[in-house]
Amino acid sequence: MAENIITLFMLLMLQIVLGFDNLLYISLESKNAPKEKQAYVRKVGILMAIVLRIALLFFLISVIDYFQKPWFELPFEGVATGEFNLHSLIVLAGGIFIIYTAMKEIWHMVGVTHVEDQVEDVKKKSVGKVIAAIIVMNLVFSFDSILSAMALTDVFWVMATAIVLGGLLMIWLADRVAQFLERNRMYEVLGLFILFIVGIMLLTEGGHIADLKLFDNPITPMSKTTFYFVIVILVVVDIVQGRYQKKLIAIKESEAKKEEKES
Secondary structure, X not given: OHHHHHHHHHHHHHHHHHOHHHHHHHHXXXXXXXXXXXXXXXXXXXXXXXXXXXXXXXXXXXXXXXXXXXXXXXXXXXXXXXXXXXXXXXXXXXHHHXXXXXXXXXXXXXXXXXXXXXXXXXXXXXXXXXXXXXXXXHHHHHHHHHHHHHHHOOOHHHHHHHHHHHHHHHHHHHHHXXXXXXXXOOHHXXXXXXXXXXXXXXXXXXXXXXXXXXXXXXXXXXXXXXXXXXXXXXXXXXXXXXXXXXXHHHHHHHHHHHHHHHO
16 A cells, blocks of 8 residues: 555656646646636646556556557658557647647747737637637657556556546646736736647657658657756746846936936
C-alpha cells in the first residue's frame, strides 16, 4: 500500500509537470467562447476530458500493442523514411493543429487595426465547439502522461486517481491562468508563441516515435528541459522588452515637456 501511495504522488507530480502546455491551451482556447461561458467551458471541458482520460487509460492497457504497430511507411530512401503508428499520427496531428491555432490567433492580432472594437466584434465559437477542442487536445496531451504512468505502475486505481486529482488541479488553475491573461493582455502574444513551441515539440515527438528521417537526419524530440528553458528565455525577453519600452516612452515624454518649456 505504501508503495502505491508513493507511486500516486510521483504520478501526480508528473501530471503537473506535463500539464502546463495543456493548461495554457485550455486558457487560450476558452477565450473563443462567449465571455459569460468561458469559465463554464473550461470546467466542463476538463471534467469530460478526465472521464475520457480514464477510458483512454483502460483502452490503452487493453490494446497498447495496437498503438505501437506500424500503419504505413515512407520508403523514400535518402529523402524521407519512417514507420508511422497510431500513436505517432495522433501526436503529429495534435502538433499541426496547435501550430495552426497559434498562427491563426497571432495573425488576427497583427491584423487588428482598432483593437478594442475588433476584439469585441470578433466572432465567437459555439460552446460545444470550444468544449470539443479542449477535450480533443486534452486527450492528445494525455498520451505521454498515461504511457509514463503505465511504465511506473500497473495498478489501475493508482493511475486513475492521479488522472482525477491532476484534472481537478487543472480546473482550479485554468481559471486563474485565464484571469491573469485577461488582466494582462500583452502576455497573450507570449502565450501564443509558447503554444507555437508546444506544437513544434509535439511534431518532433511524433516524428521521433515514427523514427522519421529527413535527408538521413533523424528527428529528435524536444526535451521538457529544453521546452521550459525556451519558455524562461521568452518570458525574460518579454519582461526586458516591456521595461525598455516604458523607458523609451518616459524619455519621449520628458523630451516633449522640455521642448514645450523651451518654446
